[in-house]
Every structure is written in structure tokens, then in C-alpha cells.
Amino acid sequence: MDDQEPRDGHPTRKTVLRAALAAGLAAPAVLVGVPALARTGAVPGGAAPELTPTCDDGDDPTPPQMEGPYFKPNSPRRTSLVDAGTPGVRLTVTGWVFGRGCRPVPGVLLDFWQADVNGAYDNAGYRFRGHQFTDAQGAFRLTTIVPGLYPGRTRHIHVKAQAPGRPVLTTQLYFPGEPRNATDPLFDPRLLMTVRDAGSGAKEAAFDFVLDVPQTPGPTTPPPDGTWSPGTAYRPGDRVTYGGRGYVCLQAHTAQAGWEPPGAPALWRAG
Incomplete structure (x- = not known):
């Protein structure tokens, strides 16, 4: 099974990370x-x-x-x-x-x-x-x-x-x-x-x-105003707003912190 297409239809963290790095985004913001x-x-x-x-x-x-x-x-x-x-x-x-x-x-x-x-x-x-x-x-x-x-x-x-x-x-x-x-x-x-x-x-x-490297998860901040919401199941074609801008869903997934539209180009396209 290709790691880009998990069984439940949700993109893997690697999918998001690869797309973010390809887009020139800083990895920690996406992770x-x-x-x-x-x-x-x-x-x-x-x-x-x-x-x-x-x-x-x-x-x-x-x-x-x-x-x-x-x-x-x-x-x-x-x-x-x-x-x-x-x-x-x-x-x-x-x-x-x-x-x-x-x-x-x-x-x-x-x-x-x-x-x-x-x-x-x-x-x-x-x-x-x-x-x-x-x-x-x-x-x-x-x-x-x-x-x-x-x-x-x-x-x-x-x-x-x-x-x-x-x-x-x-x-x-x-x-x-x-x-x-x-x-x-x-x-x-x-x-x-x-x-x-x-x-x-x-x-x-x-x-x-x-690896067994002690870490604390990165800081989280409340999302800006908009219709995008963690915990929501989105389908391709769904539209949301985030930080005053509109986005179109590209892949089915359940939203969670770290997959905000501006930092997840594998999941969302501005428009």
C-alpha cells in the first residue's frame, strides 16, 4: 500500500509534510x-x-x-x-x-x-x-x-x-x-x-x-476567524474560509490542528 493513500482515505502526515516542504513552508508550522x-x-x-x-x-x-x-x-x-x-x-x-x-x-x-x-x-x-x-x-x-x-x-x-x-x-x-x-x-x-x-x-x-527523544508538542494557537473548524470531516470540493480567505478542499480528511488551510496545500487550494 502506498503511504500516500491510506485505507481510510485520509492523507498521511507524510503527504502533508512533503507538500508543505515542496511549497516552501516551514515544517514545524505544518507538523x-x-x-x-x-x-x-x-x-x-x-x-x-x-x-x-x-x-x-x-x-x-x-x-x-x-x-x-x-x-x-x-x-x-x-x-x-x-x-x-x-x-x-x-x-x-x-x-x-x-x-x-x-x-x-x-x-x-x-x-x-x-x-x-x-x-x-x-x-x-x-x-x-x-x-x-x-x-x-x-x-x-x-x-x-x-x-x-x-x-x-x-x-x-x-x-x-x-x-x-x-x-x-x-x-x-x-x-x-x-x-x-x-x-x-x-x-x-x-x-x-x-x-x-x-x-x-x-x-x-x-x-x-x-526515536526515544523527549519532546513537547509544538504550541497551538486559536485559529483566525472563519468557517474552517478542527474535527470537521471535509470532502473534495467543500469550501471554507480561514483568516479572511477562501479555500477549496482537495482531499477527504478530518480537520485537526496543524492542517489549517494556509499550511496544508495537499489538502486545500486557495480560491
Whole structure:
């Protein structure tokens, strides 16, 4: 399931955040009070995965997993683990890192490592190993390949995540629809990425981390005069006013603080 189209028809927090950043809005103004789903996808057999970890003021962070035998410190700092001649299906992984208060965390160290297309780890050098830091908006982007199958395991990508001055989270990310998900004893559906075809044989994946970083939700202020109201279920084509300006609803959703029309261009068009 694409994370842009959740089952209930409501846009995800990632939809709103991506649209806001694309529009040049400051992320914190959009993020206040909006729940963040760390991943969507389906477990084997088509059942919906457990809807955790979510960023909802006190919910559990992204679950940890074992490091495995092939971690190496001192990986190079880079956002791409491939070059023009690297074999394998190109994969771009994007997402955000949030704290316990549903707010993005900049400067988080993310150290990725994985197997190559043949399922082998480079233990002599640093192929398919690299670290990066989340940007000022708490976002990250990794360019790599879909890893090959390692004996006894399903496809996965290892990662260590550490916010400044906080403990390290060691975990693994998984791919939906993999036959070995059902037999891998380490597989956890809460760590499924959302994966889709990106054209030309490439794939795109998304995953949001929630780290054990204490936060308080951002400040809230009463909305300006207008007909827009939190808690109201809006449908495409509905019209509201907010702060003296009219807006047209673009996607069905239930309004809540943080999705005010001026700061949610994925949901509202001025007019």
C-alpha cells in the first residue's frame, strides 16, 4: 500500500509534510498536532500490520532489532551507496525522523549497511555502507539497490539511528510482499517500508523513524476567524474560509490542528 493513500482515505502526515516542504513552508508550522505513521504496508496474507509505531505523544519508538555480524564502524559519509556501474535494482529510501512529541529531529546520525545484489556483505571495504545526517527538517534520503537474499534471511537493510546526545537505535528495514518474510524469525511487520515502482525498473521506498527523544508538542494557537473548524470531516470540493480567505478542499480528511488551510496545500487550494 502506498503511504500516500491510506485505507481510510485520509492523507498521511507524510503527504502533508512533503507538500508543505515542496511549497516552501516551514515544517514545524505544518507538523504541530498531526500524527505520523512510521510505515504502512501489508503483512503476508494481506492482513494490515499493527499500526505502531506511530508518533502520538508517548507511543513507543521504532522497535530495535539485532545488529547482526556484519556491522563496521567508520563508514563513509554519503547519501548514495551506488555508482553508475553498480548492478542491482535501484532503490531510493526517503523519510523523516521524529521524536516522542511528533516533531522532526534534525542532525540524527543514520548509518546504513546491507548486502549486495548477490546477498554478500563487503567485510573488507565499505561497499553498501554509509552514514548521513537528517537535514534541518528531520528528513533523509538514501540511494542504494534492493539487497540480495542472504542465507536464512528475508531482504532487509540495517540501520543505526542516533539523535544528538541520545542512545543508538539499531534496527532493520523490510520489504513488503517478500516470500521469506513469513519464515524469517527476525522479521517484524512494524519495520516494513512502503515500496513502489518508480519507473525504468527502479523502486522508491519510504519509512519514518520515531526515536526515544523527549519532546513537547509544538504550541497551538486559536485559529483566525472563519468557517474552517478542527474535527470537521471535509470532502473534495467543500469550501471554507480561514483568516479572511477562501479555500477549496482537495482531499477527504478530518480537520485537526496543524492542517489549517494556509499550511496544508495537499489538502486545500486557495480560491
